[in-house]
Amino acid sequence: DSGVTQTPKHLITATGQRVTLRCSPRSGDLSVYWYQQSLDQGLQFLIQYYNGEERAKGNILERFSAQQFPDLHSELNLSSLELGDSALYFCASSVRVAWGDTQYFGPGTRLTVL
Amino acid sequence: AQSVTQLDSHVSVSEGTPVLLRCNYSSSYSPSLFWYVQHPNKGLQLLLKYTSAATLVKGINGFEAEFKKSETSFHLTKPSAHMSDAAEYFCVVSVGAGNNRKLIWGLGTSLAVNP
Numbered sequence: 082d083s084g085v086t087q088t089p090k091h092l093i094t095a096t097g098q099r100v101t102l103r104c105s106p107r108s109g110d111l112s113v114y115w116y117q118q119s120l121d122q123g124l125q126f127l128i129q130y131y132n133g134e135e136r137a138k139g140n141i142l143e144r145f146s147a148q149q150f151p152d153l154h155s156e157l158n159l160s161s162l163e164l165g166d167s168a169l170y171f172c173a174s175s176v177r178v179a180w181g182d183t184q185y186f187g188p189g190t191r192l193t194v195l
Numbered sequence: 196a197q198s199v200t201q202l203d204s205h206v207s208v209s210e211g212t213p214v215l216l217r218c219n220y221s222s223s224y225s226p227s228l229f230w231y232v233q234h235p236n237k238g239l240q241l242l243l244k245y246t247s248a249a250t251l252v253k254g255i256n257g258f259e260a261e262f263k264k265s266e267t268s269f270h271l272t273k274p275s276a277h278m279s280d281a282a283e284y285f286c287v288v289s290v291g292a293g294n295n296r297k298l299i300w301g302l303g304t305s306l307a308v309n310p
Contacts, residue, residue, distance in 0.1 A: 171296075
């Protein structure tokens with residue numbers, strides 16, 4: 082068990098809807114990362130937060146947004162959902178902000194957009 | 196223990212010459228391996244990935260990498276460097292699955308391309 086938790090495990094919704102994915106990092110970790118993994122794709126980095134502040138952005142669509150709260154948990158908001166947004170969404174955490182840190186992954190949220 | 200070592204922190208090449216960015220890994224499991232690129236003031240972008248299929252992996256922008264299990268290497272190459280290739284490159288290994296999954300990052304190689 083990595084210590085990173087994500088809820089919900091599964092989410093089924095319709096096109097045009099909005100969903101929120103939640104992540105709680107390992108105790109003591111200040112950095113949270115969000116990744117998207119579609120079928121047969123590697124991990125696509127979306128966004129990183131460190132101690133409540135956005136630190137790096139990847140291929141995150143404008144329809145997506147995230148935040149990290151004072152208790153360090155993070156939420157990823159996906160709006161105006163499209164069929165192509167169906168994917169596994171992973172959260173990871175690390176102690177620091179450096180890319181050289183090991184990132185520990187949560188189990189993921191499987192999003193299905195119908 | 197798992198680890199990733201990028202053998203060069205800085206690489207400088209001339210435009211039009213080959214690029215070689217070296218990465219060695221250590222893993223007790225069958226790993227998945229990735230190369231990411233980060234251009235100045237931009238986010239990370241996946242270049243390519245190896246997930247136990249073909250050992251020679253082709254990625255975007257003309258990059259490719261070869262998984263060599265006997266050498267525990269996953270070096271990134273490009274036949275001819277372009278000015279736009281100047282960036283930071285990260286080799287990453289993914290081990291485990293589910294709640295035991297970890298993503299282990301190399302420290303990065305800064306690629307400079309000279310005209």
